[in-house]
Amino acid sequence: MSSIVSVTGLRKTYAGGFQALKGVDLEIAEGEVLALLGPNGAGKTTLISTICGISTITEGAITVGGHDVVRDFRAARNMIGLVPQELHVEGFESVFSTVRFTRGLFGKRRDDALIEQILRDLALWDKRDERIMALSGGMKRRVMIAKALAHEPRILFLDEPTAGVDVELRQSMWEVMRGLKARGVTIILTTHYIEEAEAMADRVGVINKGELLLVEETGTLMRQMGKKTLTVELGAPLEALPPALARDGIVLGPDGASLIYSYDTAARQTGITDLLADIRGAGLQMVDLHTTQSSLEDIFVGLVKGGRR
Ligand SMILES: Nc1ncnc2c1ncn2[C@@H]1O[C@H](COP(=O)(O)OP(=O)(O)OP(=O)(O)O)[C@@H](O)[C@H]1O
Numbered sequence: 001m002s003s004i005v006s007v008t009g010l011r012k013t014y015a016g017g018f019q020a021l022k023g024v025d026l027e028i029a030e031g032e033v034l035a036l037l038g039p040n041g042a043g044k045t046t047l048i049s050t051i052c053g054i055s056t057i058t059e060g061a062i063t064v065g066g067h068d069v070v071r072d073f074r075a076a077r078n079m080i081g082l083v084p085q086e087l088h089v090e091g092f093e094s095v096f097s098t099v100r101f102t103r104g105l106f107g108k109r110r111d112d113a114l115i116e117q118i119l120r121d122l123a124l125w126d127k128r129d130e131r132i133m134a135l136s137g138g139m140k141r142r143v144m145i146a147k148a149l150a151h152e153p154r155i156l157f158l159d160e161p162t163a164g165v166d167v168e169l170r171q172s173m174w175e176v177m178r179g180l181k182a183r184g185v186t187i188i189l190t191t192h193y194i195e196e197a198e199a200m201a202d203r204v205g206v207i208n209k210g211e212l213l214l215v216e217e218t219g220t221l222m223r224q225m226g227k228k229t230l231t232v233e234l235g236a237p238l239e240a241l242p243p244a245l246a247r248d249g250i251v252l253g254p255d256g257a258s259l260i261y262s263y264d265t266a267a268r269q270t271g272i273t274d275l276l277a278d279i280r281g282a283g284l285q286m287v288d289l290h291t292t293q294s295s296l297e298d299i300f301v302g303l304v305k306g307g308r309r
Contacts, residue, residue: 002029002030003027003028003029003030004028004029004030004064004065004079004154004155004186005026005027005028005051005062005063005064005155005186005188006026006027006028006062006063007024007025007026007027007047007051007060007061007062008025008060008061008062009023009024009025009059009060009061010023010024010025010026010047010050010057010059010060010061010062011023011024011057011058011059011060012043012046012050012055012056012057012058012210013058019210020043020046020210021043021046021047021050021210022209022210022211023060023211024043024047024060024207024210024211024212025212026047026205026212026215028155028186028188029186030154030184030186031181031184031185031186032186032187032202032203033177033181033186033187033188033189033200033201033202033203034186034187034188034189034201034202034203034204034205034215035188035189035190035191035196035197035200035201035203035204035205035218036048036188036189036190036191036205036206036207037190037191037192037194037197037204037205037206037207037300038190038206038207038208038304039208039304040192042207042208042209042210043207043209043210044159044190044207045085045159045190046210047207048082048157048159048188048190050062050069051064051069051080051157051188052069052077052080052082052157053069053070053073053076053077054082057069057070062076063076064076064077064079064080064155065079065154065155067079078106078151078153079153079154079155080153080155080156080157081148081149081150081151081153081155081156081157082148082156082157082159083141083144083145083148083156083157083158083159083161084144084159085159085160085163087137087140087141087144088144091131091132091133092131092132092133093131093132094128094129094130094131094132095119095124095127095128095129095130095132095135095143095146096115096119096128096129098132098143098147099115099118099119099143099146099147099150100112100115100150102147102150102151103115103150103151105151106150106151108150108151108152114150114152115146115150118146118149118150119146121176121179122142122145122146122176123142123172124139124142124143124146127139137164137165138165138166138169141161141165141169141173142173142176145158145161145176149180153185154184154185154186155185155186155187155188156180156185156186156187156188157188157189158177158187158188158189158190159189159190160189160190160191160192161173161177161189161191162174162191162193162196163192170193170196174196174199174200177189177200178200187200189201194300197218198218201218202217202218203215203216203217203218204216204217204218204221206300206303206304208303208304213303213304214303221299227262227263227264227265227293228262228263228264228265228270228291228292228293229260229261229262229263229291229292230260230261230262230263230272230275230289230290230291231253231258231259231260231261231289231290231291231292232258232259232260232261232276232279232286232288232289233257233258233286233287233288233289234256234257234258234259234284234285234286234287235284235285235286235287236284236285237255237256237257238252238256238284239256240252240256241259242282242284244278244281244282245259245275245278245279245282247271247275249261249262249263249271250262250275259279261275265293
């Protein structure tokens with residue numbers, strides 16, 4: 001994997017003595033979308049801020065595109081676009097001039113065609129002459145993204161890009177992110193929305209109490225750690241579970257009308273074949289079968305409760 005961001009042994013202790021990051025190692029591949037999941041106060045924003053060179057490093061090292069974020073701050077920062085959690089926009093300025101001005105701050109030559117393209121991609125072109133204060137919250141967020149993209153960064157950090165936005169806007173933000181990914185932009189987003197990680201991320205990192213508990217491909221994580229539940233609907237309800245069917249992971253469903261069996265999707269033998277044979281052997285009639293897969297949310301809650309894998 002060729003890393004565009006490399007974080008090694010990162011520790012961050014705030015002035016009051018609070019340890020917000022306790023030794024984080026993380027490699028981010030060029031072109032990937034990485035979602036950082038974690039409860040409030042886990043250290044997600046702190047991690048992003050240290051990578052972006054906004055927050056000082058207590059111990060460890062970070063490189064962005066091979067540039068050390070402390071020694072070679074300017075080169076590292078030039079490669080990064082940051083969309084922070086809070087909206088900071090100059091309310092009286094127009095959309096176009098704000099985004100153009102931001103590009104200038106990075107010492108890049110004026111390129112109005114590029115700004116036009118960015119605004120079009122973000123469905124902001126029609127609003128280019130409006131004052132930012134007159135825009136809706138969702139539009140302001142998009143202006144923040146446009147500003148972050150104005151100097152053509154190769155890496156975009158989005159800190160909770162869809163917190164508190166409506167479903168339609170969330171979907172349109174996802175479209176924006178997909179478009180950027182298709183152009184090869186590496187995206188790191190923090191989110192509280194599991195469905196966002198599931199929908200967008202190539203890999204998921206789970207942070208809790210300043211520790212990166214794991215980083216895994218989204219699909220692999222779901223497969224490795226997921227549980228499945230098989231529900232067998234019975235022709236006639238049972239009073240109790242027949243002894244022949246008793247085994248780990250099985251319970252009688254509501255009203256005794258079904259059997260519910262939980263199994264590990266990663267296990268070599270799920271036990272389903274034996275279970276079905278035993279159900280038949282016990283003379284029970286099966287009228288329907290269905291399976292459900294645990295969500296990334298279940299996995300996440302289990303991880304945060306249970307600590308490092
Ligand atoms: N400037 C600061 N001084 C002292 N402590 C801080 C400072 N900034 C953050 N913290 C603490 O560090 C911890 C991690 O905060 P951080 O904002 O990184 O978490 P987060 O995972 O982004 O949370 P959220 O999801 O709520 O945004 C929190 O306990 C927070 O109170």
